[in-house]
Amino acid sequence: MAKKRLVLTFPPEVVERPVVALMVRDFDIITNILRAEIHEGEIGRMLVELEGNARKLKEGVAYLKDLGVQVEEAITDIELDEALCIECGACTAVCQPGALKIEPPDWGLTLDKDRCILCGFCVDACPLDIISVKF
Ligand code: SF4
Ligand code: SF4
Structure with a gap:
């Protein structure tokens, strides 16, 4: 199992779509949302911990990026x-x-x-x- 702590930034056109829920479902990734600031029609940010098979984690992150979500490593x-x-x-x-x-x-x-x-x-x-x- 691999683990990642990431900050996800959602552009306004993506913020209301359930992209994280779909990633969890399609790539079997355990997702712990540590912090979220989501407002309709504005940029949204989320701090998440993702855990799962290393290959699926990579694919899940690529899926988010393809949808326009900005993905950054969380700070330590x-x-x-x-x-x-x-x-x-x-x-x-x-x-x-x-x-x-x-x-x-x-x-x-x-x-x-x-x-x-x-x-x-x-x-x-x-x-x-x-x-x-x-x-
Ligand atoms: S660190 Fe000090 S100056 Fe900076 S935002 Fe906080 S209270 Fe204000
Ligand atoms: S990084 Fe730590 S201190 Fe800064 S806003 Fe987040 S929880 Fe608070």
Whole structure:
């Protein structure tokens, strides 16, 4: 069995089609959706863990790409330059697991790596580009 952790980006014309469900059915791939942001008529993103026969996994990923889904390897770690942070809260707003928080008493930004699912959404959200990723 092979395993992959991927970020899938769906263009608006694909976002409402059940492409992941069809991939699961047709290629017998166990799919764990760790995070999803899907809105009608907009670009959608999904962080998934796929597990299955190596050949079928490859074919399943190729199937998604053929349908116009952008497929990227998920990150393995994130780094935050806390000294440059202005505590704007943009990253906390997109961090669904609550790994990034701005809380009393000092209202400084904290990152709890044990909660982080490495979706990478905070990286795009930060206006100062002070969150970086490792692949
Ligand atoms: S990558 Fe960023 S947004 Fe995603 S869970 Fe980790 S801290 Fe939160
Ligand atoms: S988005 Fe960037 S500047 Fe704003 S709180 Fe998060 S890390 Fe700090």
